[in-house]
Amino acid sequence: MQVTPELLSAFPSLKPLPAATLARLAQESLVRKFARRGVVLTAGVREEFVCFLFEGRLQGVDFTIDGREVGLYFVEPGDFCGELGMFDHGPQPEFVIALTAVVTVFVPMESLRQVTFEHPMLLKLLGERLAARVRQLTRQRSLLGLPNISQRVCCQLWMLVPEDARQNLNASVINNPPTHMEIAIMLNLSRETVSRVFQILQTRQIVRRDGTSLLHVSDTPTLKRLAEGSEEL
Amino acid sequence: MQVTPELLSAFPSLKPLPAATLARLAQESLVRKFARRGVVLTAGVREEFVCFLFEGRLQGVDFTIDGREVGLYFVEPGDFCGELGMFDHGPQPEFVIALTAVVTVFVPMESLRQVTFEHPMLLKLLGERLAARVRQLTRQRSLLGLPNISQRVCCQLWMLVPEDARQNLNASVINNPPTHMEIAIMLNLSRETVSRVFQILQTRQIVRRDGTSLLHVSDTPTLKRLAEGSEEL
DNA sequence: CTGGCTAAGTGACCACAATCACATAATAGC
DNA sequence: GCTATTATGTGATTGTGGTCACTTAGCCAG
Structure with missing residues (x-):
């Protein structure tokens, strides 16, 4: 499905980018819809897309060695996930599952990397986002101590x-x-x-x-x- | 205590930097030793230093609302901690405690930020390091599911x-x-x-x-x- | 050597959440 | 609409790890 620059600018992290850049990114991005329970990102795979959530709710989940499901975080509309590879080219560490029917926009990592060169602002945003993720994981870990x-x-x-x-x-x-x-x-x-x-x-x-x-x-x-x-x- | 550029280059993340840069950083850094149980970084405070661990072992700890201690991660020699503020200028999310007598090098965040402008390589390294932290937190969380x-x-x-x-x-x-x-x-x-x-x-x-x-x-x-x-x- | 202190070992007890085994809603698919 | 499926509610039972209350060991300072 066609992605419009307007759609991309609905995401706070992309909104500050110039229209031309958004237009280019839009061309290379794709809308993907998933049904409830759909696997949006697969653990262990080098996903080549960052997944922006437009509508619905996602959950990052992992599995223990003995197969037990572990919930890591929720993703709300406007936020994104799967960005870890942007930083270290490593594989996606956890699964991301659709908790409801969802509408997502997949933006190719390589294109995003290009953009970060031209607009360090995006790099800064990604860094802040990753820092926020660390803070969130930490808070969630404390919760388990209760x-x-x-x-x-x-x-x-x-x-x-x-x-x-x-x-x-x-x-x-x-x-x-x-x-x-x-x-x-x-x-x-x-x-x-x-x-x-x-x-x-x-x-x-x-x-x-x-x-x-x-x-x-x-x-x-x-x-x-x-x-x-x-x-x- | 005096920090030599050689000391800084003992850290894998700083080693690739040119000698001149290291010399400048060294001038602004300080060696700090802590006894066992010493508080190296304080939660909730905007620490203006990144803490590089030279010798000993550190532990990141948080506390639940009801005062129970929660262990988050260990820091091994050669590694560093307290770098989250580099990305979002936010406060240190958790305490870092010395598990043994430790020798650390405190490098001012602001100086490091300067260096990241001149050497994007460092920025890349910091990003990779933060990504590694996310992976580690995720693994540790899965452990708790066992x-x-x-x-x-x-x-x-x-x-x-x-x-x-x-x-x-x-x-x-x-x-x-x-x-x-x-x-x-x-x-x-x-x-x-x-x-x-x-x-x-x-x-x-x-x-x-x-x-x-x-x-x-x-x-x-x-x-x-x-x-x-x-x-x- | 001797306290003083922190870390580690250990038994007894028990509260509490997991598990099992269902029943019952509530949806989604046809 | 009706059925299949998934989500939720609930009791009974039980295993397990937490807590308490010590003891013992190891280490350091004086």
Whole structure:
């Protein structure tokens, strides 16, 4: 499918680039759609594209030696993944799976590398992005240190709450929330345990499910306190 | 203490730089020694130095909301840490603690930034290094997914075994091995549990302690099988 | 040599999350 | 619509690692 420069400029990391550059990148990029559960990036392979997420939600996952699934991070629309090879030409370290039907734009790494020569600004952006990834992985690792299981779930949920709702503590909606299983592998928990925590959260009217693609966060202040551990579930 | 260009060129990441550049960097750098348990880098602070490790072993640690210690990574001699701010000017995300008495070289970030303009090669190196950090964090995260506790410990031990011994499966020595506690926080385990696993490893003559600063790995092939899960402890 | 301190070893106990085994929704596909 | 499939809810059971409470060993300073 055809990629327009306008589509590319929808991504904050590409937006600052001049129109001409975007036009060139657009020509070499391709829109790829994946169904739920589709494998967007494969671990161990030298992917030659950076994957920009336009719509839906992705999850980076790895597998332990004994085949157990491990959740690493979520990717939200506007963000991208698979950029590690930009820096070291190494293989993609983890799988990236579509949690919902997704629309992505694949931009060839080699073209992006070209652009970084002409526009160091992009290089800077990529560096900042990678740094952000390290910070995120670190935060997620700390989460796993929490001995209290419901706090762990609430923290993870908290990170999915939209930015402005986290600030103003107003009610909000999480779009395409991960399934219990997908949350479980992020937190080293069993699916059942996550289910039980959600059960309590729903009974206490802190969150409310609305179909499969919406999760209402009604009582944001309480969720915050639960995530911070100042209140027990 | 005075830093010589020769000292700087002992670090693989700086070695390729021209002598003149190294001389300038050396002038602005400082040697800092820390005792065991010394705080080398502080979380939340905008550290204005990249810390190169000359001798000893460092550990990146974070704390959960409820004050529990979490181990993130080890730093070996020749490597460096605290470079995240080079990319995004953000604060240091985690603490870095000296596990042994250490000798470090602190190079001012601003000087390093200057050098990256003149020598894009350094920029490339830093990028590769950051990518390596992401790969390492990812691997460590997968480790935590292992349901079998002794396998987790053996995997971690395996990563501490010198490169060539891992290749050739010959006996080797781990210098300044982390304490049980330090391993425990890396693996989300209690100190006692790590102690019990080591007890079995020693009884089965797979490893042998030799004072506080040496750990002999006698049966490398078995350790490898234990780490891979093809053998149970 | 002798305290003092930190690291490591070990048993007893038990809370708690994993697992198993289902039931029941809720979707998606036809 | 109806069926197949995936997601979720829930009880019963149990294994396992955490915690506690010590002891023992090793190391360093004076």
